[in-house]
Amino acid sequence: MGFKMRAPYVVDNTAIYHKDEPEGILGRAHKNGNITIDIDVDPNDKQYGIVLTHEKTHKDQFEDFEKTGGKQGLSYTAETVTWNGEVYPRKNGKIKYNGKWMIEGHPNFPWEKEAYNNEK
Secondary structure (H helix, E strand, C coil): CCCCCCCCCCCCCCCEEEECCCCCCCEEECCCCCEEEECCCCCCCHHHHHHHHHHHHHHHHHHHHHHCCCCCCEEECCCEEEECCEEEEEECCEEEECCEEEECCCCCCHHHHHHHHHHC
């Protein structure tokens, strides 16, 4: 009879790409599991780790959405953002949340609050 042993390490195969992002955007998590970080964020600076942690939180939120059939986690289309089963309209770089249109990435969104809290 055999036994199962867990590896004493964690493997993270997240693909990270560096590209020229629009002004004010330091990083993005994509539903395909990839992360892009702006080319002006130096991998040797503390800010790089903060951006990467933030975007990995969103990646995890996308995975939660898939695992729970949309009951938990985050997803998006060109027209909507879905968080924990609630659908919010999205257009022109803004999301309507609690009756107000706010710019994407605003720290008041609950999915952003979670990501910002994980940066610390």
